[in-house]
Amino acid sequence: MSARADAGVTVAVPDRVRHLLRIADTSLVLAQRLGEWVGHGPAIEEDLGLANTALDLLGQARLLLAYAGELEGRGRSEDALAFLREEADFLNATLAEQPNGDFGDTIVRQFLIDAYQLELYEQLMTSADPRLAEIAAKAVKETRYHLRFSSAWLVRLGDGTAESHGRVQGSLDRLWPFTRELFDADNLDRAIAVAGIGPQLAALGAAWSARVDAVLAEAMLRRPAASPYRWYGKQGLHSEHLGYLLADLQHLQRTHAGASW
Amino acid sequence: MSDAHDWPLYEIFIRARGGLDHKHVGSVHAVDATMAVEHARDVYTRRQEGVSIWVVRSGDIVASDPAESDSLFEPARDKIYRHPTFYDIPKEVETL
Amino acid sequence: MYTQGLLEQGSKTVTVAAVEDAERLQRFEAKIDAEEKIEPKDWMPDAYRQTLIRQISQHAHSEIVGMLPEGNWITRAPTLLRKSILIAKVQDEGGHGAYLYSAAETLGISRAEMIDQLLAGKAKYSSIFNYPTLSWADIGAIGWLVDGAAIMNQIPLCRCSYGPYARAMIRICKEESFHQRQGYDIMLKLARGTVGQRRMAQDALDRWWWPSLMMFGPPDGASQHTALSVRWKIKRFTNDELRQKFVDFTVPQAKFLDISVPDPDMRWDEAAGQHRFGEINWAEFHEVLKGNGPCNRERLTARRNAHDAGRWVREAAAAYAAKHTARSVAAA
Ligand SMILES: [Fe+2]
Ligand SMILES: [Fe+2]
Numbered sequence: 001m002s003a004r005a006d007a008g009v010t011v012a013v014p015d016r017v018r019h020l021l022r023i024a025d026t027s028l029v030l031a032q033r034l035g036e037w038v039g040h041g042p043a044i045e046e047d048l049g050l051a052n053t054a055l056d057l058l059g060q061a062r063l064l065l066a067y068a069g070e071l072e073g074r075g076r077s078e079d080a081l082a083f084l085r086e087e088a089d090f091l092n093a094t095l096a097e098q099p100n101g102d103f104g105d106t107i108v109r110q111f112l113i114d115a116y117q118l119e120l121y122e123q124l125m126t127s128a129d130p131r132l133a134e135i136a137a138k139a140v141k142e143t144r145y146h147l148r149f150s151s152a153w154l155v156r157l158g159d160g161t162a163e164s165h166g167r168v169q170g171s172l173d174r175l176w177p178f179t180r181e182l183f184d185a186d187n188l189d190r191a192i193a194v195a196g197i198g199p200q201l202a203a204l205g206a207a208w209s210a211r212v213d214a215v216l217a218e219a220m221l222r223r224p225a226a227s228p229y230r231w232y233g234k235q236g237l238h239s240e241h242l243g244y245l246l247a248d249l250q251h252l253q254r255t256h257a258g259a260s261w
Numbered sequence: 262m263s264d265a266h267d268w269p270l271y272e273i274f275i276r277a278r279g280g281l282d283h284k285h286v287g288s289v290h291a292v293d294a295t296m297a298v299e300h301a302r303d304v305y306t307r308r309q310e311g312v313s314i315w316v317v318r319s320g321d322i323v324a325s326d327p328a329e330s331d332s333l334f335e336p337a338r339d340k341i342y343r344h345p346t347f348y349d350i351p352k353e354v355e356t357l
Numbered sequence: 358m359y360t361q362g363l364l365e366q367g368s369k370t371v372t373v374a375a376v377e378d379a380e381r382l383q384r385f386e387a388k389i390d391a392e393e394k395i396e397p398k399d400w401m402p403d404a405y406r407q408t409l410i411r412q413i414s415q416h417a418h419s420e421i422v423g424m425l426p427e428g429n430w431i432t433r434a435p436t437l438l439r440k441s442i443l444i445a446k447v448q449d450e451g452g453h454g455a456y457l458y459s460a461a462e463t464l465g466i467s468r469a470e471m472i473d474q475l476l477a478g479k480a481k482y483s484s485i486f487n488y489p490t491l492s493w494a495d496i497g498a499i500g501w502l503v504d505g506a507a508i509m510n511q512i513p514l515c516r517c518s519y520g521p522y523a524r525a526m527i528r529i530c531k532e533e534s535f536h537q538r539q540g541y542d543i544m545l546k547l548a549r550g551t552v553g554q555r556r557m558a559q560d561a562l563d564r565w566w567w568p569s570l571m572m573f574g575p576p577d578g579a580s581q582h583t584a585l586s587v588r589w590k591i592k593r594f595t596n597d598e599l600r601q602k603f604v605d606f607t608v609p610q611a612k613f614l615d616i617s618v619p620d621p622d623m624r625w626d627e628a629a630g631q632h633r634f635g636e637i638n639w640a641e642f643h644e645v646l647k648g649n650g651p652c653n654r655e656r657l658t659a660r661r662n663a664h665d666a667g668r669w670v671r672e673a674a675a676a677y678a679a680k681h682t683a684r685s686v687a688a689a
Contacts, residue, residue: 028437031440032432035431035432035440035444036431036432038424038428038431038444038447038448038451039421039424039425039428039447039451039659039663040428040659040662040663040666041663041667042663042666042667042668042670042671043268043290043667043670043671044421044451044454044455044458045289045290045291045299045300045303045304045455046667046670047424047448047451048300048303048304048307048448048451048452048455049299049300049303051444051445051447051448051451052303052307052448054444055441055444055445055448058437058440058441058444059441061437062437062438062441065437078437079436079437082437083435083436102666103666103667103670104670148299149299152295152296152299153674155677156292156673156674156677156678157670157673157674157677159677159680160672160673160674160675160676160677161669161672161673161676163669163672163673164669164670164672164673164676167669245432248432248433249432249433251433252433252434252435252493253435253436256435256551256553256554258551259435259550259551259553259554260546260550261435261436261439261493261543261546261550267467267468267469268671268674268675270462286528287455287456287459287460287521287524287525287528288459288462289455289459290468292674292675292677292678293678293681293682296674296678304452304455304456307445307448307449307452308532324398326398327396327398327399327400328400
């Protein structure tokens with residue numbers, strides 16, 4: 001990462017933890033969504049494919065949460081962070097928590113995030129934080145496959161039947177507004193970039209755009225106009241859907257406080 | 262309720278490790294070969310069972326007819342002289 | 358597994374008399390007697406083919422429907438590791454369904470036909486999956502008991518005379534032992550846990566014990582077609598033999614968990630060297646098989662919804678492939 005030159009700059013630990021949580025929570029929340037599909041996919045093989053992606057994302061979330069807990073130094077484990085934080089403390093991209101909808105909605109959501117995560121992890125492989133770089137190096141291989149899976153499906157649906165084309169264009173139009181958040185840097189993103197821990201989001205956005213446009217063209221899909229509204233999930237301000245998702249996720253841990261499983 | 266037809270069937274062959282032959286493991290349904298490879302990966306290699314996958318449209322496989330087994334394979338049975346164990350070589354002769 | 362008891366339920370009378378060609382039959386049976394495998398293109402009696410199609414497809418349906426009760430708890434699994442394990446486990450069951458449909462297709466029936474039979478309510482699947490999963494302990498109990506019973510049934514099927522089925526079963530059995538162990542591991546944690554967790558564990562055993570015993574199918578006396586299935590080495594042990602073995606394995610495991618099997622008649626018979634257990638409620642078993650269990654409707658509805666909601670997706674993929682094949686042919 002070019003910002004390595006500035007690696008002398010330090011970021012306060014709570015900010016580094018928040019940065020890790022943004023990445024971890026996006027994987028965790030998306031995995032939770034994909035878990036809802038298991039047993040209900042359009043074909044058995046697709047069920048297995050979505051489950052594989054869910055497992056990879058959960059694995060990423062666990063590594064990142066465990067690291068965030070250690071860095072924080074307050075004795076919180078991956079499970080304490082996943083099951084006992086409140087909604088406003090979840091820092092996932094708002095896009096990840098959007099409901100599964102139909103298979104087309106799920107594929108569009110997946111594609112947009114896969115393309116983002118691939119750019120992100122590729123950059124993080126040279127992070128000034130060696131532990132994060134190591135996690136990214138593992139995640140990047142998984143993400144490359146996720147993107148292959150979701151791109152292939154996006155193209156099939158976009159260039160399939162008239163019905164599938166219409167449906168998936170609709171999914172894209174609905175979900176597109178959530179992508180702005182991914183590349184609009186806030187103070188935390190800027191500090192992380194200056195310290196060489198993470199990438200410049202503007203540059204990341206440009207690379208993402210190019211990648212996405214290429215697949216959209218192949219899928220015969222129209223790129224929606226930029227959204228005037230920006231979501232702030234990465235700052236803890238979510239859509240209405242996250243609360244329900246967490247109610248499911250956290251139900252047992254909250255009901256049986258202190259129990260081990 | 263019925264789909265008039267399912268996606269076509271592909272036979273799956275997997276190389277378990279470098280150095281081994283591809284071995285038939287089963288089949289998947291897929292619309293094309295690309296998808297068949299993806300499906301084979303998800304269905305047959307969840308536990309690192311493979312390092313390489315071949316897919317072949319089931320309809321493209323031509324098989325010998327079991328009813329003809331006698332004429333296809335029996336003639337090889339009495340050619341025992343093809344096997345090294347057929348020959349008794351004196352112990353004194355080494356490295357043969 | 359998941360079919361042994363069911364096999365007899367739906368079957369019309371299967372008789373060797375239907376086989377016209379005595380000589381081919383003789384060769385076929387000689388092969389089976391010699392422990393050779395029958396392969397897809399080999400001649401086989403129609404009764405053998407039909408029995409296998411029914412058994413393998415019922416087995417496949419059971420794997421697929423079986424994803425639902427456990428999938429129900431994926432979003433609520435209590436730790437991230439447990440969630441990963443459960444997704445992998447339920448995913449494996451989907452894989453088992455895929456292997457088995459693939460084995461059945463070698464007998465000349467298509468997967469689409471088999472799935473249609475399931476969705477039309479014409480095919481059977483294991484009665485066990487028509488019971489609800491009400492607590493996290495049910496996920497433990499299913500792995501321990503249901504997958505445990507499955508293993509007991511499936512290990513002999515690895516030596517089944519039909520090659521593709523036997524090979525699918527070998528692959529499946531390798532995966533099942535993970536399923537059973539993760540289930541028992543959940544039970545162990547609960548049994549050594551808080552009062553609430555122990556109560557959960559006992560309650561799960563109470564509800565899953567009897568349905569698990571029913572999984573082995575009707576008692577041997579009531580099971581007419583076992584003889585032919587045994588002769589053709591589709592089946593190697595009787596329902597009661599396997600059920601007994603399961604009880605003898607499982608009762609000590611429950612003791613180790615310090616939870617009790619809900620059977621007042623359960624006792625150790627020193628002389629026989631096996632457990633004696635109480636009467637199974639066969640009326641309940643038959644009702645559940647007929648479609649009147651607690652979750653039959655829900656399970657079938659869930660499968661139908663997935664199938665219907667996926668139709669446009671399957672059609673789109675097929676249309677895409679057709680267009681692209683046409684394009685590449687035109688370009689050539
Ligand atoms: Fe299974
Ligand atoms: Fe299983």
